[in-house]
Amino acid sequence: MARIVRRTAMEPSSVMIDGKEQWLCRCGLSRNQPFCDGSHKMTRGEASDKLYWYDDGGERHEVAEHFPDIRSA
Numbered sequence: 001m002a003r004i005v006r007r008t009a010m011e012p013s014s015v016m017i018d019g020k021e022q023w024l025c026r027c028g029l030s031r032n033q034p035f036c037d038g039s040h041k042m043t044r045g046e047a048s049d050k051l052y053w054y055d056d057g058g059e060r061h062e063v064a065e066h067f068p069d070i071r072s073a
Contacts, residue, residue: 010043012036029054 009026016022022035029039042058051063 010040010046012040 011026012023013026014021015024024034025032025036025040027040027043029042030037031039039058042054042060046052046060052060053063054060
């Protein structure tokens with residue numbers, strides 16, 4: 001399912017769970033939430049002043065409309 005994702009951190013966070021290192025998604029694109037599946041690699045090259053959405057195939061599309069409530073200033 002396509003969804004709009006606000007540009008946030010582009011790398012996962014490392015945390016220890018039961019003595020094992022786990023990586024938590026921070027890009028919003030992982031299909032294995034809350035864990036990272038490497039989808040953040042698709043965000044390389046995003047402009048910080050633009051809003052994008054990704055289709056099921058992982059292709060990036062720029063959103064033409066203005067969404068002031070979700071864009072960073």
